[in-house]
């Protein structure tokens with residue numbers, strides 16, 4: 001989308017915000033989840049999402065537009081090289097959060113916000129980015145355009161972190177036995193099962209790695225009596241695997257029965273499973 005077209009889109013964001021706010025209030029869990037997770041992929045299948053959620057078409061198109069703009073904001077930006085993933089002060093060999101270039105991500109958000117609304121953001125961009133990276137969710141902000149904040153932070157962090165990881169991919173371990181991402185130390189929320197085994201996907205930087213089927217990614221429990229799964233009628237090729245030790249769950253797509261390419265698209269297409277898991281008392285990775 002050209003800059004001029006983007007500007008023409010702006011009045012839409014402003015005039016729609018109340019609708020979107022009502023929507024957020026009325027469909028709390030589903031929509032909050034949806035706006036947090038709308039965006040995190042390089043190959044997101046937007047058409048498939050619109051087909052699955054036609055009532056959310058406008059939100060999906062808005063997310064797609066903001067994501068495109070974030071991509072442009074990242075163009076030409078120099079992504080830092082880091083020396084090592086392992087911090088001398090941490091035993092686990094994961095990327096120290098301090099090494100994540102929050103200032104750069106914040107600058108992208110500020111520039112886009114200014115493009116959209118003509119003013120610099122009045123909310124704490126760095127704080128929101130830090131919270132999203134460390135806790136997987138965005139703090140509530142006291143601005144009318146809260147929904148746009150969520151979409152923007154989500155897009156900027158995930159796009160940036162993806163590039164940041166690719167730029168430093170030589171540092172990633174060949175073998176990794178933990179459920180936590182070796183690059184950004186976030187946890188996965190979706191995995192793919194194939195004949196060769198299970199692959200976990202990081203929600204923040206997009207890294208993926210092999211992981212045993214009988215092991216909880218969150219607490220490393222391997223007692224099969226305390227691990228389980230459930231399926232739902234009418235939703236083929238996806239299971240919720242849960243752990244009774246830490247009470248968390250991960251969604252697993254079975255590639256033998258479900259045509260799936262992109263984990264993030266699959267994550268959104270299977271939101272009903274999250275709803276069921278939460279109803280069962282399990283905690284996801286929001």
Ligand SMILES: [Zn+2]
Nearest residue numbers: 181184202205
């Ligand atoms: Zn990661």
Ligand SMILES: [Zn+2]
Nearest residue numbers: 216219243246
């Ligand atoms: Zn566990």
